[in-house]
Amino acid sequence: MLWSWLAGLGAGMAFLHLVQKLLFPYFWDDFCFLTKVVRNGIEVGMCQRRGQLLTVLGAFLRHAERQPRKPFIVYEGDVHTYQDVDQRSSRVARVFLNHSSLKKGDTVALLMSNEPDFVHVWFGLAKLGCVVAFLNSNARSGSLLNCIRTCGPRALVVGADLLGTVEEILPDLPKDIRVWGMKDSVPQGIISLKEKLSTSSDEPIPHSYHVVSSLKSTCHYIFTSGTTGLPKAAVISQLQAMQGSAGLWAFGCTADDIVYITLPLYHGSGALVGIGGCVKLGATCVLKKKFSASQFWSDCKKYNVTVFQYIGELCRYLCKQPKIEGEKDHQVRLAVGNGMRSDVWRQFLDRFGNIKMCELYGATEGNIYFMNHTGKIGSVGRTNFFYRLFFKFELIKYDFQKDEPMRNEQNWCSCVKKGEPGLLISPVNAKHPFFGYAGSYEHTKNKLLFDVFKKGDVYFNTGDLMVQDQNFLYFWDRIGDTFRWKGENVSTTEVAVGLGMLDFIQETNVYGVAVSGYEGRAGMASIILKPNKSLDLKKVYEQVVASLPAYACPRFLRIQEKMEMTGTFKLQKYQLVEDGFNPLKISDPLYFMDNLEKSYVPLTEEIYDQIMSGEIKL
Template sequence: MMIYLISVILASIFIIPFAIKTLSPYLWLDILYLKDLLRILVTFVSRRRRRPFFFVLDRFLEQTAAHPDKSFIVFENEHFSYTYTDRRSNQTANALLAQPGYKAGDTVALFMGNEPAFMFTWLALAKLGSPVALLNHNIRTKSLLHCFNCCKATVLIAASELKAAVEDVLPTLTEQGVTVLLMTKHCDSPGIESFSDKVDEASDSPLPRSLRSHITFKSPAVYIYTSGTTGLPKAAVVNQNRLLTALAVLASNGVTSSDVIYLNLPLYHTAGFIIGFIGSIETGSTIILKRKFSASQFWDDCRKHSVTVVQYIGEVMRYLCSKPKRENDKDHKVKLAIGNGIRAEVWKEFLNRFGNIEVREFYASTEGNVGFVNYVGKIGAIGRVNFFHQKLFPFTLIKYDTERDEPIRDDNGLCVEAPKGETGLLVSKITDIAPFVGYAQNEEQTERKKLRNVLKKGDLYFNSGDLMRIDNDNFIYFQDRVGDTFRWKGENVATNEVSDILTISDGLKEANVYGVQVPGHEGRIGMAAVTMKEGAQFDGSRIFNHVVSYLPSYARPRFIRIQNAVEVTGTFKQMKVKLVEESFDPGCIQDPLYILDNEEKSYIPLTAQVYSSIISGNIKL
């Protein structure tokens, strides 16, 4: 009998783990993920209970006290310690307090590229209790003014290289009484004050906490701009509570103070600012800051600085894989790549070429109230659905009519849930734990993102605008974006904004803008079906100069199709589905087609030969 019992116990020891692995192969990873989730929640709740209030700035001050001499930022061979960063931000704050047009708590717009001064200034404004609008440094004129005004900023701080862009809108800013500061030691433009010299001369003494005593968890911390379907960018409000939550984004993926983070994504973006910058404040890591992404310098930088963690968007990975192979491709210390938007085939190629790097694909949006993390490493998935995540952040996929651009509803007026394996629109319930704050000065767009009567009468959900699919193993996959926004070069492009810009040019009457897929490229590239004003002829050079003047490179339509009339629905909405399907193939389209040519500085005719070269990959877009 004893031998029998021993045999059963021994068999169980070996069989049960095998059975679990066979029947539920991801159970252990699910448990580990749950443990991390609970740890994050406990940390977050304990910080929420601290008095006085504990914010991201306080975590930075803790890290400065813990390792004052450690490098926080490395930029172009210059090292800036935590202590230096703290003192420089004090100088910036004290210099700003001396400006007659500013008082502590005022909203400030930051118009800068990736440089240490961006981080110093943001920390300074946090010490002063000022919300910060992070302006995309690629925007100009109308878009720049719109973004500045919709957050009610009273001060604009700009990088010296953006002086010309500021001067373009200076008359309007002056009329509004805006204080304009340029990060330079000398400025002779009336209406623009030099600021770097004043920072150099200012005291580095700490700022009293009383300057930010008015801040609560609901107070706006930053405004991050996201393209929408109405044309001009929307300012998503990221409040102090959300930013405090965001501290955990790197730590929850195993990043520690010993790690070195390579930050080459724009700091005005959610990815660069929240994951790279704010995430590193929590972990106490060192940031290797780059002005912009460079595929040719990427791995050399990683080797030079012993980088262990890199960020990506889908295009970054593809660019890296498209560079010529080198013998030292696997000679680096990178152990983790975190980001979103990587295709399955690029994911596989990246691992095969650059070695055993853990890829943590995730899904989130600046203003959204739900996110997923692919903690299992399943190639192609954006995350994994589990019971506990569903309970904390209730979400579902609902059937969506892409032709009518609206959810499908049953006879009771409720949405219809999409079964496993089928594509549906991701919607997430708006709760106290998962709130939706919305957009600054844009109640209409805030309301548009809310979806009512989803699963029962009176409920309220956030409409992500993204189509997803969940497989039988509970992995979730991104399928596409709905509505008028498409993604190119890691940027969201609002078709109505591009359409508005096109139609203010000479000669064009109407413009229907949409994104088309190109083999070998992530996302969709811009294309416009346009009509000409009566008697006008298409002038490729003029249109080229116009879009270059008004639009950042990623938003410029690469293809233009000349039509006699823009097709609309019965409710006068522009029809895009057929246009998207026809794409830019001159063999299928009778209308004249043009392609943007940067060398010719014009839109030139799109021939069958050029089309063939694009499809074959000989011409890169």
């Protein structure tokens, strides 16, 4: 009797397991992930009730005390232990205590490339309770001045390799800003921080200097990429910094991992998710000054890297490298990042081995985050009833002609159906705050939607279009990068993927250009050819016609030798859109889609005039 009962129980459990696998294949993945989210929330809540607010700096100081000799940063072969970074950052703090009038709450701007001293200065200023503004190291002249003025710093710390950049704008800086250079010999008007560090004490800084009274207090300013205008300083609270630092941990990274960081530290991915993530874990990071596709895997092998951070373009660059033997001979098990295209994702796994790609989504200043902990190719994250308890969002209809959310006769927005692209928005409230930008409130207000579904509600506008397919979310496009043509919405990502399948194309940047006499914008693709490859215009035509809807086929091509990129590997489009397709103004080769010739043909002045006069119909 007992045996038959046990056999029946076993059969029942096997049946339930089969049902679970068929109907709920991600049940246990979801359960484990959400358990982590809940546990982390409980931990933060308990500490708050005890009056012990968790911060990234606090976590670092605990690790420095418990594991002082463990490597924290490995840079160009040099090892900096947790104790080393603690002592060096204390020296930085002591210099500012003794040689400046900085006080708790003051803002200090940091203009440095990826190097250990970036972290030393960052943590040293944090020990004084200062707000640290991370400046884009690629910013120059007027753009750099705008960033500095926007965040209103009392001081500016500059890396040795960027002193020349600051020297150019020194006369135009506000007079009350003191500039510190990380070099012994500095230009006139700049104080040598490196010289003073050589005689500074590494005595610990009293806790009272950096104690936090609220997780909503500001700890950083991180600048948006500014592809459609001047950069804005996004306010990063202690809470957001802690949430960012939990990313690696949530994906399953541990203190034993060695994390390779090639992304710029002035951005949230490198600083908050990368360095902050290593701090939360008590792990080791291998810091690279600048991403190098040719050195990437040799570095991973040399330093026994187990996890690396990526931007989608970074992985695509790796896939474009010449193949060599032993490409799967490494210890990398996880990659954490965002912006990975499905085709690159598959190619990357096929070429470099069984690496779990952990895609995440989250704007620097946003209040909504997604994580694809299942590894499903192409998805930026999961969603279901339980997820929505923690990550509240909606996908609403968008009017591309007016370039604004679509509203009905009652002036309310409405949600899209599953499978349709919609604008991702997230409610702003006490539990999901939006901290906005430094400076004018107009910048903050412009990212908010009011009276969306009912009077008085407020939503954060991500500016991103998403598609929900069952319980997965997929990035579709950015509003600014989506254009309307022939009454249809064209996805630049879709066009770029189609063109990218051609073996002679290395890089594609798709955008819309205004054409006289037409509503919307005609598609144009700026292309870089692979080395030693020639452009086959007929193949380009055949490819776009075969792989894209007629309205999405780019009417114009522009061949460039190089493309301008942001610091986070995003293509700059603004200037290309402004350039248009006039051969009199553009020196690059231009081509026009000729349906009669069934090919792209050189865009001559005559053809341009015929298009503008309406003689040639698009």
